[in-house]
Amino acid sequence: MKTRPIGIFDSGVGGLTVVKQIFKRLPNEEIVYLGDTARVPYGTKSPETIKKYSVENADFLMRFKVKLIVVACNTASSTSLDALREKFSIPIVGVIKPGAEKAVQVTRNNRVGIIGTYTTVKSKAYEKELRHFSRDVEAVSKACPLFVPLVEEGWLKEGVTFDIVKKYLKPLMAKKIDTLILGCTHYPLLKPVISKVMGRHVKIVDSASSVADEVHNILMALGKLSGQKKPKHKFFATDAVEHFVRVGEKFLGTKIKGARKADYV
Amino acid sequence: MKTRPIGIFDSGVGGLTVVKQIFKRLPNEEIVYLGDTARVPYGTKSPETIKKYSVENADFLMRFKVKLIVVACNTASSTSLDALREKFSIPIVGVIKPGAEKAVQVTRNNRVGIIGTYTTVKSKAYEKELRHFSRDVEAVSKACPLFVPLVEEGWLKEGVTFDIVKKYLKPLMAKKIDTLILGCTHYPLLKPVISKVMGRHVKIVDSASSVADEVHNILMALGKLSGQKKPKHKFFATDAVEHFVRVGEKFLGTKIKGARKADYV
Numbered sequence: 001m002k003t004r005p006i007g008i009f010d011s012g013v014g015g016l017t018v019v020k021q022i023f024k025r026l027p028n029e030e031i032v033y034l035g036d037t038a039r040v041p042y043g044t045k046s047p048e049t050i051k052k053y054s055v056e057n058a059d060f061l062m063r064f065k066v067k068l069i070v071v072a073c074n075t076a077s078s079t080s081l082d083a084l085r086e087k088f089s090i091p092i093v094g095v096i097k098p099g100a101e102k103a104v105q106v107t108r109n110n111r112v113g114i115i116g117t118y119t120t121v122k123s124k125a126y127e128k129e130l131r132h133f134s135r136d137v138e139a140v141s142k143a144c145p146l147f148v149p150l151v152e153e154g155w156l157k158e159g160v161t162f163d164i165v166k167k168y169l170k171p172l173m174a175k176k177i178d179t180l181i182l183g184c185t186h187y188p189l190l191k192p193v194i195s196k197v198m199g200r201h202v203k204i205v206d207s208a209s210s211v212a213d214e215v216h217n218i219l220m221a222l223g224k225l226s227g228q229k230k231p232k233h234k235f236f237a238t239d240a241v242e243h244f245v246r247v248g249e250k251f252l253g254t255k256i257k258g259a260r261k262a263d264y265v
Numbered sequence: 266m267k268t269r270p271i272g273i274f275d276s277g278v279g280g281l282t283v284v285k286q287i288f289k290r291l292p293n294e295e296i297v298y299l300g301d302t303a304r305v306p307y308g309t310k311s312p313e314t315i316k317k318y319s320v321e322n323a324d325f326l327m328r329f330k331v332k333l334i335v336v337a338c339n340t341a342s343s344t345s346l347d348a349l350r351e352k353f354s355i356p357i358v359g360v361i362k363p364g365a366e367k368a369v370q371v372t373r374n375n376r377v378g379i380i381g382t383y384t385t386v387k388s389k390a391y392e393k394e395l396r397h398f399s400r401d402v403e404a405v406s407k408a409c410p411l412f413v414p415l416v417e418e419g420w421l422k423e424g425v426t427f428d429i430v431k432k433y434l435k436p437l438m439a440k441k442i443d444t445l446i447l448g449c450t451h452y453p454l455l456k457p458v459i460s461k462v463m464g465r466h467v468k469i470v471d472s473a474s475s476v477a478d479e480v481h482n483i484l485m486a487l488g489k490l491s492g493q494k495k496p497k498h499k500f501f502a503t504d505a506v507e508h509f510v511r512v513g514e515k516f517l518g519t520k521i522k523g524a525r526k527a528d529y530v
Contacts, residue, residue, distance in 0.1 A: 038314055039304060046505045049303055049530075149414045160428045161290045167425065 003210045003226050005030040005234070006215065007061030008070040009054075012040035013244060014148075014185030015072030016251035018095065018208045022070075023254075025212035026219075030231035032064045035248070038239035038265045041148060042075040043184070050119070054080035058088060060264050064234070067094065067224055070215060074183045074207075075117050077151025078125035083107045091218050098183050098210030100129035104137060106203045107179040113172040113202075115143040116183030117148070126183055141183075144168040151186045152247060156193070165190065173198065182206040189251065236262040268491050270295040270499070271480065272326030272511060273335040274319075277305035279413075279450030280337030280377070283360065283473045287335075290477035291484075295496035297329045300513070303504035303530045307340040308382025308449070319345035323528050329499070332489055333358065335372060335480060339381050339448045339472075342518060343390035356483050363475030364446050365394035371468045372444040378437040378467075379406040380415070381448030391448055397482060405440045406448075406482035409433040416451045417512060421458070430455065430462045439464065447471040454516065500524040 006022070008015055012035050019033055034057055042050050054076045058069055068091045071077045071084065077094030084092045087100040103112045114126045130137045146164055148191075155161050172180065180202055182188055188206045195204055219225045235256050237244035245256045271287065273280055284298055290458050299322055300434045301307075307315050323334055333356045335351065336342045342359030368377045371399045379391045386408040395402045411429050414506045437445065445467055447453055453471045460469055484490045500521050502509035510521045 038310060040309070044305075044508065045303060046506065049504050065434050145418055146414050146420075148412070149411050153410055155411075158432075160432065163425045163428065167423075239314050240309065243309065 001067060002224050003030070003228055004065050005032045005065040006068050006070065006100070007032050007034070007058070007064065007066030008072050009034040009036065009057040009061060010073040010185060011036050011042040011075065013248040013251050016248050017185050017188045017206070018070060018072040018211050020252050021208040021212040022215060025209070025216055028228045028231060030226065030228060031233040032061055032066060033233070033235045034262060035237045035244055036265070037244050038125065038236045041117070042073060043119050043145065043148070045119065047079040047123070050076055051080045051083045054084060055087060056264060058084055060236070060262055062088070066090065070211060071095065072185055073209070074185065075122045076159070078120045078123040082188070087159060091222070093211060093214055093218065095185070095207040095211050096125045097129050098214045099183065099205055099207035100126055101133055102210045103179050103181050103205045104133040106129060106205060107137065109176070109178045110134070110136045111138050111140070111175060111177040111179070113177035113180040114139060114170070114183050115144050115180065115187065118143045118145060120183050126181060133197045140172055140177060142168055142172055147190060148184065148186045148241065149191045152211070154250070156189055162193055162197065165193050169194070169197055173259070177202060179203045179205060235259040237260050238265040266332060268295070268493055269330050269332040270297045271333050271335065272297050272299070272323070272331030273337050274299040274301065274322040274326060274437040275338040276300070276307040276340065276448060277302050278513040278516050279503060281513050282450050282453045282471070283335060283337040283476050285517050286473040286477040289482060290474070290481055293491045293493045295491065295493060296498040297331060298498070298500045299325055299527060300502045300509055300510050301530070302502045305500050306382070307338060308410065310384065311365050312344040312388070314382070315341055316345045316348045319349060320352060321529060323349055324465055325527055327353070331355065331368065333480065333484065335344065335476060336360065337450055339385045339450065341430060343385045343388040356487070358476060358479055360392045360450065360476050361473040362394050363479045364448065364470060365391055365471035366398055367472070367475045368444050368446050369395060372402065372442050374441070374443045375399070375401045376403050376405070376442040376444070378410050378440070378442035378445040379404060379436070380433070380445065380452065381406070383408045383410060388521055389392060391446060396509050405437055405442060407433060407437055409511045412455060413449065413451045413456070418453045419515070426455070427458055427462065430458050434459070434462055442467060444468045444470060479489070501527040503527050503530040
């Protein structure tokens with residue numbers, strides 16, 4: 001049981017920023033990653049549809065007898081955790097709670113900004129979690145639908161990217177936030193530009209490292225941490241595997257070998 | 266048979282620019298429109314997946330006994346027409362051929378530019394059609410993946426939009442094209458900016474009006490033009506119907522009434 005893999009899914013490549021942190025924090029764990037590239041993006045779809053897709057993705061991961069599932073997609077985390085926990089008996093970890101928890105620890109003036117996709121922002125999932133940790137936090141959120149295509153296009157340092165970031169973040173700056181949650185797994189790649197726009201006094205929180213900590217804590221508590229020396233990871237995409245690998249390597253920061261097509265979509 | 270509707274599908278709202286032209290050219294025809302918003306965008310998916318989706322979309326339209334199907338999506342037109350024509354016996358009209366035909370008529374220096382999604386550009390479908398009409402045309406193409414999200418965000422006149430358009434179209438300007446095909450049904454909304462960037466000497470061709478002409482010609486030839494006074498149109502989306510209506514009205518230029526969810530996805 002201890003050497004069973006951890007399953008991770010996302011709507012596409014974004015969740016690989018979470019895998020990167022899990023590799024760092026839990027180097028002995030085997031990972032099965034699934035990017036639902038056939039149905040990406042989730043951010044503009046309805047909660048019902050995303051729930052259905054999430055359950056199908058988890059079903060696929062269960063074929064590998066995973067011991068825990070990370071929903072490494074903010075949109076899916078904001079809509080589907082209850083449905084997944086109802087259906088599966090293994091621990092299901094989302095990205096919202098860890099991010100919200102970290103933001104509450106980090107903020108000094110209790111003004112926290114959240115950026116993400118339309119569906120994530122509309123779900124108010126971060127607001128709910130923030131309120132769960134602290135009654136004093138005032139949250140301001142903003143959907144930034146152009147950030148994902150900018151990242152996928154690889155325009156991380158261009159002038160237009162700077163202008164778009166500024167355009168989206170202006171209302172958050174006006175609210176004098178001192179902490180900004182990157183509520184989408186694509187956004188960490190824009191962190192340098194976002195930092196530059198927001199200024200040094202605003203702390204940028206991305207969930208990826210907090211998620212890795214949470215996974216570590218849960219597996220430890222359950223006595224299920226693996227001690228494998230060289231775990232073999234598996235990568236799947238539901239479509240366009242080649243493109244998934246090419247873009248995904250930017251997110252993961254290392255090579256992706258032997259990626260295959262998942263056949264259930 | 267004459268009063269049977271025309272079926273039109275697209276990956277989302279973009280095809281409504283084609284509907285707009287059909288309303289103008291064929292005001293007596295009843296339209297059944299299907300936007301596959303649950304699986305949008307098609308432009309980053311593999312040809313096999315797009316083929317599968319296209320057949321499913323056409324199957325849905327066949328429930329309404331349509332007399333002709335317009336594939337109002339460049340990506341689907343560039344990959345799925347053969348599969349559709351093999352399966353269905355009614356006429357199937359794509360958007361590539363009419364656009365290419367018009368470009369060949371319009372160009373004077375035989376240098377034609379094509380812009381579209383990754384999959385459309387990679388398919389070289391426009392190049393093939395252009396060559397079919399003229400051996401002398403030299404084609405230059407460029408994928409512009411940020412145009413669709415810019416249009417969906419409604420940023421049609423912003424400074425960043427101008428900068429992004431300029432960034433993408435620079436290599437086409439360097440090739441001294443005198444005609445530019447908008448190879449994606451979202452792009453007509455960016456026509457003012459694109460015109461401004463390219464200059465007055467470059468003729469912008471969008472397929473929508475040519476497609477309406479082609480549909481007219483085919484139905485006339487088959488003796489199937491309708492004479493209905495006030496045809497009742499139907500609009501379907503596979504997900505997020507409310508969002509489909511809100512954004513879609515910008516593309517159609519009029520109100521969309523009674524849109525419903527298609528249930529087969």
